Amino acid sequence: MNRVITIGREFGSGGRTIAGMVGKELGIPVYDHELLVRIAQESGFAKEYVEEKGESASLNSLIARSLSGMGGYSPMTAEDYLWQMQRKVILELAQKENCVIVGRCADYILRERADCLRAFIYADREKRARRIVAVYGEAGAEMPEKRLLDKDKRRSAFYSAHTDMTWGDPHNYHICLDSGALGLEQCAQILCGIYRKMEE
């Protein structure tokens, strides 16, 4: 059976960079941008749409979801369809090969698999704010803290809506790492160490 590492992460925590380091060190593919491409192909949606709607809740979708809970007719929305396609692609990837999968509730989708290491990466707000300005450039310099809060809130809402669990609650993961305190390199090394010990 394949071994999979899923990496959930707060915006600006460097989770994506850690995923890249882990994949490189272990010699296994990392599904991050490539995951978007595959979900876009599978669903027929534009990549930008998948990026926008595949792990962040929009205000409209939250309202619609809460209204649909009040009874009455609730047709499948584009977002429900996207969720199904995303789930299908992630399950297929995990079936196919050892890999690292970033975000998109992969931890939840693969929660029944004994060979899946579920990690969550976070950092304090100040360090994340500095990081998004450094990585995403001056465009993000305007109120980076507000941007962080907004992104986290939408990812969290998306996660809760689809999983009935709380985003960032340690119990959903095997390990949670503060990348701001431990450093990206050390986080990657810890994950590689656990992966190597997982039974093949």
Next chain:
Amino acid sequence: MNRVITIGREFGSGGRTIAGMVGKELGIPVYDHELLVRIAQESGFAKEYVEEKGESASLNSLIARSLSGMGGYSPMTAEDYLWQMQRKVILELAQKENCVIVGRCADYILRERADCLRAFIYADREKRARRIVAVYGEAGAEMPEKRLLDKDKRRSAFYSAHTDMTWGDPHNYHICLDSGALGLEQCAQILCGIYRKMEE
């Protein structure tokens, strides 16, 4: 400056055992039961009282605390005094030597220290229930899940009351480890690895 590892833990997660392994491997003292003894000496309270009140909220103390927030005269309670003594002992230990400190909000008390590694150990409820029956014997066999819930709830209330933070929220720790999934030995090894890399 000394290096300190604080280990917060859910009841039954094996956090105390991990602390022992870490201390042994690194050759540094572990303050767990010994911490109780010192706080008892410092405060004049019986060890049993310190054990009972030093990290778990009682219903009475929660009611008193919430009432005192409503204004009026609020004299220092025995529990406030215990908290102050506990804080003093923990600060002194961290000042004195490299060590591991288990529970008792040590992570919060030492939060400003750059040389403190704050860890949280947890596991799913089923694994913890099995563990408390195995470790604490047949006396715990009766409704172990209820016992877990009760203990966690009281530790959580105590932590929130004294720190204004949420017990088990990853942001209060540098690393959170699921001992049920990773195993006690591996958790200990990961903590030792980080400790060794901390600057002296």
